[in-house]
Amino acid sequence: MASPFFQEIVMRLICVLLLSLFLFAAKTEAAEVVVAPPGPNSVCPVCGMFVAKYPEWVAAVVFKDGHTHYFDGAKDLFKFMRDMGSYAPGHGPGDLAIVAVTDYYGVKTLDARGAFFVIGSDVLGPMGHELVPLASRQDADEFMADHKGKRILTFDQVGAEILRGLDKGSPK
Incomplete structure (x- = not known):
């Protein structure tokens, strides 16, 4: 004993x-981050849409040198991240200071790397099927139930196949 x-x-x-x-x-819960709002002429580098028209969907990357790119949704943010050399020549992932998305429920700016993303729901973004960012797993579960979502993903789980499926209107 x-x-x-x-x-x-x-x-x-x-x-x-x-x-x-x-x-x-x-x-x-994803940490809240501070990013200046887009100006009225801020254009998404991926699709060319004016992003200030859709404040509840804005995503952004802020480089260490202070330069910021805004997006009309998380989907285009991820496309940018996957092919940064094409959209921001001379910049790479190591140059990023902040990667941000807007929380669907709180409409606050979150660190995208800690957010949860729901796909396949009945909520569409400015460019159609979208990755809906949420601050916590609990919020993502609630959103799934309320909006018929198909999957909850973390930042690292969003790959090219997910993005292609969203563009085709068949997120899985």
Whole structure:
């Protein structure tokens, strides 16, 4: 049988682990970031649309040198990220300071890398089928239920096939 001292150490370790898990689980919301709003003549580098007309869909990349590109939705942001050399010659992923999307429910600017994206819902963006950004997994689950979404994705799960499916109107 273990000594009372050993049992106490084990219990304290278990408490620390449980507290750590709780704190990690509690931090499942994308961080809010500050990005200047697009000007009236800001144009999406991917599709050419004026983005200020759709403030609830605006996405942006801010480079370390302060230069900002705005997008009419997360879908075009991801297209830009996948082929940055074509859209922003001389810039690469290492030059990025901020990658931001607008939260669907809170209409606040979020760090895209921590956001959740729902595809296949009945909510369309300015360019049709869209990646709908949400701040938390809980919000994404709620959105899925309310808007018949098909999948919830993280930033790293959005690939070329997802983007092609959205453009074809058949997100899976």
